[in-house]
Amino acid sequence: MDAFIGFLQNTQPVVLLSMAVGLLIAGVFVVVFHGRRHLRSNEPPAVPGLPLIGNLLQLKEKKPHQTFAKWAEKYGPIYSIKTGASKLIVLNSTQVAKEAMVAKFSSISTRKLSKALTILTCDKKMVATSDYDDFHKLVKRCIITNLLGAGAQKQLRGHRDVMVSNMIENLETTIKENPSGAVNFRDLFKDELFRLALKEALGQDIESIYVPELGKELTKKDLYNVLVVDPMTGAIEVDWRDFFPYLRWVPNSKWEEKIQRMASNKYVVMKALINEHKRRIQHGEGTNSYLKHLLSLETLTEEHLISLVWEVIIEASDTTAVITEWAMYQLAKNPDRQDRLYDEIKEVCGTEKVTEEHLPQLHYLNCVFHETLRRHSPVPIVPLRFVHEDTQLGGFDIPAEAEIAINLYACNMNKEEWAEPDEWRPERFLEGTHEFSDLYKTMAFGAGKRACAGSIQAMLITCISIARFVQGYGWRLVEGDEDKVDTVQLTAQRLQPLCVYVKPRK
Ligand code: HEM
Numbered sequence: 001m002d003a004f005i006g007f008l009q010n011t012q013p014v015v016l017l018s019m020a021v022g023l024l025i026a027g028v029f030v031v032v033f034h035g036r037r038h039l040r041s042n043e044p045p046a047v048p049g050l051p052l053i054g055n056l057l058q059l060k061e062k063k064p065h066q067t068f069a070k071w072a073e074k075y076g077p078i079y080s081i082k083t084g085a086s087k088l089i090v091l092n093s094t095q096v097a098k099e100a101m102v103a104k105f106s107s108i109s110t111r112k113l114s115k116a117l118t119i120l121t122c123d124k125k126m127v128a129t130s131d132y133d134d135f136h137k138l139v140k141r142c143i144i145t146n147l148l149g150a151g152a153q154k155q156l157r158g159h160r161d162v163m164v165s166n167m168i169e170n171l172e173t174t175i176k177e178n179p180s181g182a183v184n185f186r187d188l189f190k191d192e193l194f195r196l197a198l199k200e201a202l203g204q205d206i207e208s209i210y211v212p213e214l215g216k217e218l219t220k221k222d223l224y225n226v227l228v229v230d231p232m233t234g235a236i237e238v239d240w241r242d243f244f245p246y247l248r249w250v251p252n253s254k255w256e257e258k259i260q261r262m263a264s265n266k267y268v269v270m271k272a273l274i275n276e277h278k279r280r281i282q283h284g285e286g287t288n289s290y291l292k293h294l295l296s297l298e299t300l301t302e303e304h305l306i307s308l309v310w311e312v313i314i315e316a317s318d319t320t321a322v323i324t325e326w327a328m329y330q331l332a333k334n335p336d337r338q339d340r341l342y343d344e345i346k347e348v349c350g351t352e353k354v355t356e357e358h359l360p361q362l363h364y365l366n367c368v369f370h371e372t373l374r375r376h377s378p379v380p381i382v383p384l385r386f387v388h389e390d391t392q393l394g395g396f397d398i399p400a401e402a403e404i405a406i407n408l409y410a411c412n413m414n415k416e417e418w419a420e421p422d423e424w425r426p427e428r429f430l431e432g433t434h435e436f437s438d439l440y441k442t443m444a445f446g447a448g449k450r451a452c453a454g455s456i457q458a459m460l461i462t463c464i465s466i467a468r469f470v471q472g473y474g475w476r477l478v479e480g481d482e483d484k485v486d487t488v489q490l491t492a493q494r495l496q497p498l499c500v501y502v503k504p505r506k
C-alpha cells in the first residue's frame with residue numbers, strides 16, 4: 001500500500017453529482033461553518049480555484065502527478081491548492097522535497113487518511129499509515145528487525161531463491177509449450193511474488209483456506225483478489241465527503257457499503273489465515289514468520305495483528321512487481337542496453353548462475369534498477385504527509401492542518417537535474433558528474449525517518465530476477481509495444497501487462 005493519493009483520482013460524474021447535491025443541501029450550513037482562515041502574507045502561491053470546491057474539478061483527469069507538474073510551470077516548485085476544504089501543499093523539486101521529509105520531519109511526520117483508507121487500515125493500525133508515535137516506533141522496529149532489515153533479509157534468502165527458480169521453471173514450461181508465442185510477464189512474476197509474501201507473513205505458502213464467516217473455501221487466486229486487488233482499488237475510492245468535513249452528516253451509503261464489504265472480507269480472510277497459522281505455531285511449524293514475531297510483542301489486539309500482517313502481504317505483492325515489469329519492458333525495448341547488462345553478467349559470473357553474492361559487483365544492473373525507479377517511479381506521489389504544527393518550507397510559511405504532496409514524478413523528470421529525463425538511460429549513473437549517492441537522488445523510497453522499510457527487499461528481488469532473466473534469455477518486445485508507457489492504478493503499473501518474446505540464450 002504505497003500510494004494514498006487516490007482521493008484525487010476521481011472522474012466519476014455520479015460522484016460529482018452527489019457532491020453537488022450535497023453542497024446544495026448544505027448551502028446554509030456551509031456559509032456558517034466555512035469560516036475563512038485568514039491568509040498569511042507569506043504562504044506559497046495558490047492555484048486559483050472555485051469557491052468551496054477549490055481545485056477539485058481541475059483534478060478530474062486520473063494522473064494528478066502530471067497535472068501537478070503542469071501547475072508548477074506557472075506557480076513554481078512549491079504552491080498550494082484546495083481540495084474542497086483542505087489545503088494541499090504541492091512540492092515539485094528535490095530540494096524542497098528533502099526539506100519536508102528530512103529537515104522538517106518533526107512538524108510533518110503524520111498522515112491524515114481518507115475515509116476509505118481509515119476503514120481499510122482499521123484506523124491507521126499499520127506501519128505505513130500510523131501516526132509517528134510509540135505504536136509506530138514499536139511496529140517499525142519489529143518489521144525491520146524480523147523481516148525487512150538487512151539481517152532479516154539474509155535469513156529469508158531461501159524464499160527469494162525459491163521464487164526465482166520457480167519463475168525460471170515456469171518460463172521454461174511456457175516456452176516449451178509455445179516457442180514462438182509471447183510470454184505474459186506480469187502473471188509469471190506476480191504469482192510467485194505473492195507466494196513469497198505469504199511465506200514471509202505467515203511462514204508458509206497457502207493454496208487455499210476455509211473462511212467460516214464466508215462459509216466457503218477460498219483458492220489462492222481468491223486470496224490474491226481479496227487481499228491485494230480489491231484493497232488497491234478500494235484505496236483510491238473517493239468519498240466526496242472527505243473534501244467537505246462539514247458535510248459528513250450527508251449519507252453516502254452505497255459507497256460506504258462497498259468499502260465496508262472489501263474491508264470485512266479482507267478482515268475475515270486474514271483472521272482465518274492467522275488462526276490457521278497459530279495452530280501451526282503450536283505444532284512448532286512456521287516459526288520464522290512475521291506473525292510469530294508480532295505475537296511475541298503480546299500487546300497487540302486482533303485488529304492490530306490482522307492489519308499488520310496484511311500490510312506485509314499487500315506491500316510485498318505490488319510495487320516490486322510494478323518496477324520489475326518496467327525494467328524488463330525497457331530492457332526488451334533497448335537491445336543495446338540488454339546486451340550491455342548481459343556482458344556484465346558474463347564478465348562477473350562466467351558460467352555460474354547469478355546469485356545474490358554477485359549483486360554488489362553488478363554495477364550496471366544496479367543502475368538499471370535505479371534508472372527504472374527514476375523513470376517509472378512506482379509511487380509517483382509520496383503518500384500524503386500531514387502538517388501538525390506551523391512550519392516553513394522553501395522559505396514559505398506552511399500552516400498546521402495542511403497536507404503535503406511530494407511529486408516524485410516531477411522531481412525525477414526535471415530537466416535541470418536530469419539530462420533528457422524522458423530517456424531511460426541507466427548509464428547516466430555511471431557518467432562523470434554522478435556519484436554513488438546520486439542513486440538515491442530519485443527518492444523513490446521516500447526519505448528520512450519514514451522512508452520505505454522494504455527497499456532492501458525490493459532491490460534484492462528485482463535485481464536478482466532481472467539478472468537471472470537476462471542471463472538465461474534474450475528479451476524482445478511484441479511489435480507495436482514500443483511506445484506503450486501509459487500507467488494505471490495506484491502504483492503506476494503499466495497499463496497493459498507486458499507480453500514479451502523470450503528466447504533461451506543457448
Ligand atoms: C520498488 C518498490 C517500493 C517502492 C518504490 C516503495 C516506496 C515507498 C514510499 C515512497 C513510501 C513512503 C515513504 C514516505 O512517506 O516518506 C514507502 C513506505 C513504506 N514501504 Fe515501501 N516501497 C516499495 C516496496 C516495499 C516493500 C517490498 C515493502 C515491504 C514488504 C514496503 C514496506 C513499506 C513500509 C512498511 C512503509 C512505511 C514506512 C513508515 O511509514 O515508516 N515497501 N514505500
Ligand SMILES: *[C@@H]1O[C@H](CO)[C@@H](O)[C@H](O)[C@H]1NC(C)=O
Pocket residue numbers: 069072073075076077092093409410411412413414415
Ligand atoms: C516541475 O516539474 C517539471 C517536471 O519535472 C519541470 O519540468 C519543471 O521545471 C518543474 N518546475 C519547477 C518550478 O520546479
